Amino acid sequence: MDPHRLLIFREVARTESIAAAARRLGWTQPAVSQHLRRLERQAGLPLVVRHSRGIRLTEAGATLLRHADAIATRLHAAEDDMAALADLAAGTVRLAAFPSACATLVPTAMTNLARHRPGLEIRMTQCEPPAATTLVTSGEADLAVLFSHDSRLPDHGPDLQLIPLTDDPVRLVVPTGHPAATAAAPLTCLASTPWIAGCPSCATHLAHTCEAAGFSPDVQHSTDDYVVVQNLVARGLGVALLPQLALDAYHHPDVRALPLATTERALYLLCHREALQIPAVAETVRALQQAATAHRPQTPPAT
Missing domain, CATH: 3.40.190.10 (Periplasmic binding protein-like II)
Structure with a gap:
């Protein structure tokens, strides 16, 4: 069945008049009557009985009206959902x-x-x-x-x-009290120090940064977990490069984060x-x- 005709039929049933339904829909009365007749042909049963004061629903019409009401309710719900999405309410x-x-x-x-x-x-x-x-x-x-x-x-x-x-600036992370903290060029003090590397992209960045300082880092530990990195650094088991966001999320009290010139992501x-x-x-x-x-x-x- 054509759902559009079901909604037209619903207006006829609720107003109990083809003329009143036509006025509410903004259509002509013959147009509403034509849709109603086509819906009756699709249903295979008469849906209304016409009389001098309007229409009366048949048993088939009353049954179909319940389905038409359900369709109208779902359409209104869909309109509300779309409006909520458009208004960022959902x-x-x-x-x-x-x-x-x-x-x-x-x-x-x-x-x-x-x-x-x-x-x-x-x-x-x-x-x-x-x-x-x-x-x-x-x-x-x-x-x-x-x-x-x-x-x-x-x-x-x-x-x-x-x-x-x-x-996001990248920092050099060393244990508290490490000599690099007071060095003019902290990276050059760490050529023979064990390093801790992160994800593949971070490990590549570490290698490029150290190579620019004149050495290749001795990477002894690899982990993506910045909490693990800082715990290893705090115990003197290596040094690392960490982005500021990682230090904002967690900063071990026994590590020091040193700024590096032009090193960021x-x-x-x-x-x-x-x-x-x-x-x-x-x-x-x-x-x-x-x-x-x-x-x-x-x-x-x-x-």
Whole structure:
């Protein structure tokens, strides 16, 4: 059955008059009568009995009216849902982000969204940039937070949009009291010191940074966990490079973070170009941009 004709029939049934239904619909009376006759042919049964004061429903008409009412209710619910999504009162955004962003930027953004857009739900997945890019490309995530070292843009397909977010300074992390803390060129003091490396991208950045200082790092430990890194450093088992976001998330009291000139990573947001037209995604982008501004260090700490 044509659902449009069911809704016309519903107006006829509720007003008990073809003429009254036509006025409410803004149609002519013959047009409403024609749709009603076609619906009766589709149903195979008469739906109304016409009399001088209007119409009366047949048993088949009363049964069909219940279905027409249900359809109208669902359509109204759909309109309400679409209006809520358009007004950012509801919606789900699937977000992928690397660990230190998941511990800092993402919770800040989620808290602000929960306060101002309580119907907007964020579902977070923690993963490194290559995996996050794959999730966005495959449609399993709507938005990703990525990082890249040494001014290289993260790899992404032509259908994806990369949005610069902020810069995240990279610090040299040594035990408290280490001689490098007072050295004019701290990296050069660490040529023979064991190093701790992170993810593949971070390990490559470590190698390039040390090579620029004139040596190759002796990497004795590898871990993506910045809490583990700092615990190893605190016990004198190595030194490391860590981004400021990781130190914002957790800072061991027995390590010192030293600023390094021109050493940082760039943060980006990644999504399909069309996704920015979805209000919930666009609002999440704005919330992450505000969180990045709030977390941006004002002065390089050396603590």
